[in-house]
């Protein structure tokens with residue numbers, strides 16, 4: 001079969017798409033798909049891009065050798081924040097070495113060990129919320145609260161309890177870089193000038209480095225004792241230099257914290273708005289975790305596996321609201337997908353957002369329905385496998401996918417168990433954000449201590 005070029009807008013229409021793409025990427029993606037299909041191109045010259053949002057094409061893309069793509073390309077602005085040795089901007093053997101060193105830190109045993117800590121941190125967040133000025137019954141923006149919770153878990157997982165009191169300080173050092181990465185491309189052009197947004201981001205990074213360096217030095221002096229935290233594992237390994245360790249730690253926090261927090265915000269919107277879901281989540285959590293004052297220090301993967309509705313709510317939320325609407329990679333060679341050719345040098349923006357809303361894969365795709373993931377037939381499971389890709393697939397998939405899913409499932413279960421949450425809104429807010437897709441205007445909700453009678457008789461077993 002002869003290869004054909006990708007369809008896409010031409011002339012001045014391209015500029016209109018480009019200008020809007022950074023402010024409101026989701027409507028632009030929807031329009032491009034409606035007008036040109038789920039695999040199309042836009043942009044020109046050195047800024048030529050291809051959108052890939054068709055599940056079958058994505059399956060091919062993920063199966064193509066990673067040597068056909070480059071992540072350390074000219075448009076990858078992340079390197080300025082996460083460092084030049086970050087796995088996210090690395091290719092070839094360097095990427096494999098850096099990624100595999102970090103991968104060993106996400107062992108099943110270590111993830112299992114974090115489960116009670118995630119529940120405990122969620123409890124602390126709820127306690128602080130109920131003691132706060134807006135409670136009881138007041139309106140609270142739950143988005144920053146979700147961020148603090150995810151950050152507290154992230155800092156403990158990465159640095160153990162030692163850094164617990166510095167979580168907010170570390171979070172603050174990520175806020176400015178995050179905002180900078182979302183700013184217009186022109187503001188992100190490299191330059192050495194002081195008193196600018198770029199120089200302030202550089203200063204934040206220096207401060208983060210000094211915190212991590214001090215911790216690496218402490219760990220090097222102490223006997224490694226089977227650490228449960230990620231930094232201890234990296235320092236105990238022999239494959240990464242201290243410079244590389246620092247860049248991977250900043251990468252992991254940067255890639256993992258706002259993405260998971262935004263997903264928790266979307267989950268709150270969906271679980272609170274979908275009739276009956278909050279109550280059902282509560283009943284399940286009562287059954288699996290026991291009533292809120294039950295000791296959960298023995299909770300483990302078996303416990304997590306029984307939070308079956310919470311997991312489906314998490315999956316359905318990420319289908320509709322993946323934290324990254326597109327993920328970039330550059331074609332290092334001509335890439336062929338389903339008879340279409342994407343020329344070498346094109347920036348490929350593959351989209352879990354488009355795949356998650358693909359009308360061929362998902363009946364009534366815009367409806368929130370966690371039952372899509374309940375007892376799928378083998379045929380449905382195969383469709384889910386190709387069209388549910390919020391974490392990607394293959395050699396460059398999200399390294400934190402298991403941690404993120406575990407956090408979100410446990411957190412929504414515990415929040416539903418301990419809080420009555422309502423909203424006067426009738427639908428979720430529109431999305432905002434190119435780097436991290438989050439609800440515009442925050443997550444304002446009325447929050448109260450749980451009022452209803454116990455629903456379950458179970459406990460952590």
Ligand code: HEM
Pocket residue numbers: 087088089099251252253255256257259260263322323324327328352390391392393395396397398399400401403404
């Ligand atoms: C809901 C939360 C999250 C979502 C939706 C998400 C999604 C993604 C996606 C789509 C990619 C790109 C895959 C590709 O380009 O093919 C990615 C990469 C990555 N993610 Fe996540 N992520 C989440 C949470 C996390 C967490 C918690 C961590 C770390 C603790 C993390 C660390 C990373 C890293 C390091 C990469 C780059 C991997 C590589 O280049 O080899 N992410 N993530």
